[in-house]
């Protein structure tokens with residue numbers, strides 16, 4: 001992977017990061033729900049809606065963390081290196097998922113462990 005490719009990926013990740021931050025912000029502010037968790041007990045209907053919003057926001061946060069971590073690795077020069085075994089992740093993997101932290105082998109192992 002050359003510098004130009006890395007710069008392109010970084011641009012894309014930065015774009016995604018900005019977009020995610022806006023979305024999370026919108027979700028977390030909500031409309032009428034506010035961010036005060038204590039008040040949820042009194043308003044059961046709203047609490048469910050808030051929960052849906054909040055779990056959507058949580059999912060986006062997870063994605064945001066991946067994107068930020070990938071950007072960090074690009075900056076450190078460790079992008080494309082497997083976090084488990086230190087081998088190159090491979091461009092084919094990164095093309096499918098530009099935030100992939102693991103090489104194909106470790107990814108497979110992780111998936112097997114998840115199931116077990």
Ligand SMILES: [Zn+2]
Pocket residue numbers: 082083084085086087102103104105106107
């Ligand atoms: Zn690996």
